[in-house]
Amino acid sequence: xxxxxxxxxxxxVELLEALGGDxxxxxxxxxxxxxxxxxxxxxxxxxxxxxxxxxxxxRVKELVLVNCxxxxxSAYDVLLAHGKLDFLYLxxxxxxxxxCAREKTKGELLRLAKAYADYKGQPFQPQRFRxxxxxxxxxxxxxxxxxxxxxxxxxxxxxxxxxxxxxRNDTCVHNRSVCPPPEDLTEFEGLMDWYAGELLGQLPCMxxxxxxxxxxxxxxxxxxxxxxxxxxxxxxxxxEYAQLRRELDVPMLKVESxxxxxxxxQLRTRLEAFAESLAPQDQRRGTRQMNGNGYYVGIDSGSTSxxxxxxxxxxxxxxxxxxxxxxxxxxxAERALEQALAQAGLKPSDISATVTTGYGRAAIQRGxxxxxxxxxxxxxxxxxxxxxxxxxxxxxxxxxxxxxxxxGNVINFVMNDKCAAGTGRFLELMARTLELSxxxxxxxxxxxxxxxxxxxxxxxxxxxxVVSLVAQNKSRxxxxxGLNESVASKTCALCRRLGGEPVYMMTGGVSxxxxxxxxxxxxxxAELRISQQAQLNGALGAAxxxxxxxG
Amino acid sequence: MGEIVTLFGEIVQKQCHKxxxxxxxxxxxGYRAKKLQLMAAPGKNTTKAAQMAAxxxxxxxxxxxxxxxxxxxxxxxxxxxxLQVAGLYPYSCEGFGCFLSGTQAEQAFLRYAExxxxxxxxxxxxxxxxxxxEQGLMPKPRFxxxxxxxxxxxxxTFRRLAxxxxxxxxxxxxxxxxxxxxxxxxANQLREMVRLVEGQIGRSIPEDGLCQAVARxxxxxxxxxxYMTLRADKRILGELTGEMFSAFALHTLLGTPETEAYxxxxxxxxxxxxxxxxxxxLWMHTTPFWVEPLRKVTDFNPDVQVVACDMCFEGFVRADxxxxxxxxxxxxxxSAFNGPVSRRIQRxxxxxxxxxxxxxxxxxxxxxxxxxxxxxxxxEQFEAAGLPCLVLDGDGCDxxxxxxxxxxxxxxxxxxxxxxxxxxxx
Ligand code: SF4
Ligand code: SF4
Ligand code: SF4
Numbered sequence: 002x003x004x005x006x007x008x009x010x011x012x013x014v015e016l017l018e019a020l021g022g023d024x025x026x027x028x029x030x031x032x033x034x035x036x037x038x039x040x041x042x043x044x045x046x047x048x049x050x051x052x053x054x055x056x057x058x059x060r061v062k063e064l065v066l067v068n069c070x071x072x073x074x075s076a077y078d079v080l081l082a083h084g085k086l087d088f089l090y091l092x093x094x095x096x097x098x099x100x101c102a103r104e105k106t107k108g109e110l111l112r113l114a115k116a117y118a119d120y121k122g123q124p125f126q127p128q129r130f131r132x133x134x135x136x137x138x139x140x141x142x143x144x145x146x147x148x149x150x151x152x153x154x155x156x157x158x159x160x161x162x163x164x165x166x167x168x169r170n171d172t173c174v175h176n177r178s179v180c181p182p183p184e185d186l187t188e189f190e191g192l193m194d195w196y197a198g199e200l201l202g203q204l205p206c207m208x209x210x211x212x213x214x215x216x217x218x219x220x221x222x223x224x225x226x227x228x229x230x231x232x233x234x235x236x237x238x239x240x241e242y243a244q245l246r247r248e249l250d251v252p253m254l255k256v257e258s259x260x261x262x263x264x265x266x267q268l269r270t271r272l273e274a275f276a277e278s279l280a281p282q283d284q285r286r287g288t289r290q291m292n293g294n295g296y297y298v299g300i301d302s303g304s305t306s307x308x309x310x311x312x313x314x315x316x317x318x319x320x321x322x323x324x325x326x327x328x329x330x331x332x333x334a335e336r337a338l339e340q341a342l343a344q345a346g347l348k349p350s351d352i353s354a355t356v357t358t359g360y361g362r363a364a365i366q367r368g369x370x371x372x373x374x375x376x377x378x379x380x381x382x383x384x385x386x387x388x389x390x391x392x393x394x395x396x397x398x399x400x401x402x403x404x405x406x407x408x409g410n411v412i413n414f415v416m417n418d419k420c421a422a423g424t425g426r427f428l429e430l431m432a433r434t435l436e437l438s439x440x441x442x443x444x445x446x447x448x449x450x451x452x453x454x455x456x457x458x459x460x461x462x463x464x465x466x467v468v469s470l471v472a473q474n475k476s477r478x479x480x481x482x483g484l485n486e487s488v489a490s491k492t493c494a495l496c497r498r499l500g501g502e503p504v505y506m507m508t509g510g511v512s513x514x515x516x517x518x519x520x521x522x523x524x525x526x527a528e529l530r531i532s533q534q535a536q537l538n539g540a541l542g543a544a545x546x547x548x549x550x551x552g
Numbered sequence: 553m554g555e556i557v558t559l560f561g562e563i564v565q566k567q568c569h570k571x572x573x574x575x576x577x578x579x580x581x582g583y584r585a586k587k588l589q590l591m592a593a594p595g596k597n598t599t600k601a602a603q604m605a606a607x608x609x610x611x612x613x614x615x616x617x618x619x620x621x622x623x624x625x626x627x628x629x630x631x632x633x634x635l636q637v638a639g640l641y642p643y644s645c646e647g648f649g650c651f652l653s654g655t656q657a658e659q660a661f662l663r664y665a666e667x668x669x670x671x672x673x674x675x676x677x678x679x680x681x682x683x684x685x686e687q688g689l690m691p692k693p694r695f696x697x698x699x700x701x702x703x704x705x706x707x708x709t710f711r712r713l714a715x716x717x718x719x720x721x722x723x724x725x726x727x728x729x730x731x732x733x734x735x736x737x738x739a740n741q742l743r744e745m746v747r748l749v750e751g752q753i754g755r756s757i758p759e760d761g762l763c764q765a766v767a768r769x770x771x772x773x774x775x776x777x778x779y780m781t782l783r784a785d786k787r788i789l790g791e792l793t794g795e796m797f798s799a800f801a802l803h804t805l806l807g808t809p810e811t812e813a814y815x816x817x818x819x820x821x822x823x824x825x826x827x828x829x830x831x832x833x834l835w836m837h838t839t840p841f842w843v844e845p846l847r848k849v850t851d852f853n854p855d856v857q858v859v860a861c862d863m864c865f866e867g868f869v870r871a872d873x874x875x876x877x878x879x880x881x882x883x884x885x886x887s888a889f890n891g892p893v894s895r896r897i898q899r900x901x902x903x904x905x906x907x908x909x910x911x912x913x914x915x916x917x918x919x920x921x922x923x924x925x926x927x928x929x930x931x932e933q934f935e936a937a938g939l940p941c942l943v944l945d946g947d948g949c950d951x952x953x954x955x956x957x958x959x960x961x962x963x964x965x966x967x968x969x970x971x972x973x974x975x976x977x978x
Contacts, residue, residue, distance in 0.1 A: 041925060042916065042924040042927050042928065044673070044916075044918070044921075045921060049925075068728045070704050071704050071920075071921035071925060072925060074925070075922065075924075075925020075926060076925070078892050078925065078926055078929055079925070079928070081892065081894075082894075082929055082932075091728075093727055093728040093729060095725050096723065096725045097723070097725055101740070102725070105727065105737065108733075207708075210707070210711070212711070234673045234921070236673070236674050236675075236704055236919075236921075239670050239671035239674065240671075242669050243668050454659075490663065494663055497667040498666075498667055498668075498669055
């Protein structure tokens with residue numbers, strides 16, 4: 002028997018089952034959106050594209066949609082024209098739950114019931130209707146909640162596997178809660194009237210006018226933390242996130258995905274870092290007894306450079322090495338480690354513990370443990386300067402802002418790795434356009450005279466803006482100043498999003514660019530500390546964790 | 553002039569941070585100056601009708617800044633006749649977004665909204681509006697009234713601002729299926745909305761005044777319809793932004809004597825206009841305020857003209873003004889923006905034939921899912937109807953999304969293609 006797929010918790014699933022349907026939530030995460038992009042626009046939300054993709058791939062033959070949002074309405078339009086489905090239905094849902102809306106919803110239920118019964122050729126079976134209601138579970142022990150825009154199976158599995166506590170999927174369709182009808186209600190119209198009220202009375206989602214009831218989701222006493230997920234190009238849930246940022250008193254991590262399988266993998270680092278910040282420090286301490294002579298190694302395998310730091314038992318840095326990563330993370334790490342050992346005059350057997358971090362950490366076999374660069378950066382920065390509360394790290398490929406507490410634990414962080422704007426890569430491209438070296442870029446903007454705004458955020462457009470500024474005979478210093486300001490503004494927006502507080506420290510390759518650092522400092526209106534060892538931060542943090550491993 | 557605008561925009565943005573009141577005053581002054589300029593020296597090519605629409609819109613933007621206690625924040629598609637009759641000043645969020653971007657005062661507000669954690673992919677008209685409101689540029693309105701029509705952004709922006717300003721909000725929930733039942737449902741909500749407004753201002757809105765206003769609305773729509781039909785054989789030169797002024801006149805200001813006068817003037821001018829010439833375009837959706845190279849293609853150009861825009865006529869319906877609530881509800885329920893996108897496309901095809909357009913531009917404003925979601929279908933269906941269609945991706949008001957050059961190139965190529973089709977020289 003073919004399945005009837007649905008996407009929304011307001012779908013009358015029990016009614017469809019009573020009419021002979023076999024219903025399942027459509028959560029499919031495709032590899033890409035090739036077929037969807039052929040018939041619609043790439044800027045629909047990822048989930049909407051996944052729905053279209055699933056239908057175009059022929060996986061879905063029966064689909065009941067709800068008039069949830071502009072994207073779903075568009076998906077319906079597109080599928081109506083191109084979908085080749087056996088059964089496609091869009092149910093209209095109003096935005097409030099008052100008596101009039103209930104009346105209209107009942108009408109919608111009757112309309113759908115008729116269309117579906119005609120399609121299936123089966124009458125309404127009251128007994129099946131009652132049996133279709135599933136019990137609703139309530140949390141009874143400490144848990145983490147995934148809130149926001151819908152999270153598909155694969156991504157949820159990644160979340161579950163990386164968190165130290167049980168995780169509940171409270172997103173969108175997954176927090177459906179409808180209870181069975183009263184025993185004495187048997188006649189169909191009466192049942193549908195009750196059912197309309199029951200469906201509308203669920204915990205509201207963000208498309209409803211009155212969303213006050215959503216507080217229940219984050220005021221549960223067992224709630225220990227929130228992973229807030231948004232789907233790229235979805236508008237509803239970003240608004241709730243903006244509100245929770247101010248109101249929530251448990252830790253929260255914001256992640257965004259585009260609903261492809263690939264994006265679930267990319268989020269792993271962030272999820273792991275969040276998990277690390279939830280586990281109390283001392284749980285990590287002294288997990289095993291180490292051999293060696295009390296030297297601790299941290300290896301930070303980044304996309305451009307591999308850094309190694311070695312500490313002795315008294316937390317002195319005895320070696321520090323920064324090498325280009327080269328072709329492979331593992332080989333790069335071996336080379337860097339060899340050099341570091343040579344620098345300190347140590348043998349491999351002197352090492353008591355090793356911790357790896359950075360993008361390439363998974364590829365490195367060596368090491369007793371691997372910890373995300375976010376947690377390690379926080380640790381390293383705290384070691385270099387215990388007063389630091391906010392770390393601004395701009396590397397070649399990404400930029401991140403991390404907030405730390407007095408102990409160097411991560412309180413919160415944001416990362417931008419989706420687009421080049423606001424990263425070292427952006428500056429490199431612009432330097433190439435202006436035919437300057439990175440060192441020249443660093444200072445050339447300091448002597449600016451005229452304020453030029455580079456308004457494009459997109460790297461490609463910004464480049465053509467720069468070209469036309471050059472053509473207009475604008476001075477290099479002014480253009481570079483404009484570019485520095487553009488990076489600074491993007492960075493400070495991240496910082497503001499996180500509620501950054503002084504003391505600020507800047508790390509990463511771009512911290513060596515004086516123009517950018519000064520622009521950021523001006524925008525923050527606070528001192529920005531740059532340590533000589535800023536680039537070694539991640540490796541230092543890893544080495545410190547290695548030391549903690551040694552009980 | 554360009555430089556002065558930039559400077560002005562910058563001052564407004566900077567001031568707003570430190571002293572929102574001063575920024576507000578400055579903005580008001582700026583708009584007044586612009587209005588005076590429009591009245592005194594509208595530019596030698598501007599028609600009287602276009603000037604009227606521009607001045608009326610400017611006036612409606614100044615009023616809420618000067619008299620916030622009588623201001624009602626509204627969505628573009630909300631029927632505003634009851635508010636006008638009550639002597640209130642409705643102003644639309646999309647309109648304000650447009651205007652701030654027209655004065656180049658938008659970037660700081662956009663960045664603020666994004667810094668707040670709002671989605672980067674959210675409609676930029678709304679982002680600017682939220683930024684300007686929460687940065688203090690816009691005064692606290694008396695209340696907030698909106699429909700759910702056209703897009704989800706309405707739901708989100710107005711809910712957030714009602715909480716921010718702590719003012720009453722009323723949402724007119726428009727059912728997806730256009731039907732008589734839906735008209736009755738919306739009419740009831742409009743009655744309820746009026747009761748809320750009456751309760752707030754402490755006096756009632758006279759029914760006969762409302763009937764008169766709705767009669768003016770119907771008359772204005774009919775006149776504009778006629779104008780569109782007559783325009784098929786005529787040439788009227790104008791500006792791309794003029795279409796937006798016209799859209800504001802025919803929405804937020806619909807029902808005022810000024811809008812009626814504007815449509816009468818349109819009819820007068822069309823009589824005297826010379827015969828049609830050049831490439832004629834139907835524009836679907838909002839028009840970008842800031843893309844200079846694009847405006848060079850379309851503005852005051854005898855060879856290329858935008859002859860109609862669906863933002864103006866999307867809600868035209870026949871209705872009985874003696875049943876004002878029914879008439880107002882009919883406009884939103886049967887709006888081409890309601891229901892499946894094919895309704896909007898069909899309405900476009902009909903209008904294109906009415907005004908004799910040679911081609912259609914479907915403008916996908918960044919983040920406007922309704923428009924971009926239907927883009928492919930629009931292209932297919934317009935072309936099946938014999939109307940070449942250009943899908944143009946851009947941003948109606950956020951300069952940082954860039955791509956001016958690309959926009960203009962595609963537009964130029966489209967026009968060249970249409971010209972070749974008409975057998976004209978490229
Ligand atoms: S956001 Fe709400 S209306 Fe939309 S699919 Fe999810 S549960 Fe349904
Ligand atoms: S993720 Fe957001 S935009 Fe996408 S279907 Fe769900 S509610 Fe709509
Ligand atoms: S441009 Fe689109 S998303 Fe923005 S307000 Fe208009 S209809 Fe809504």
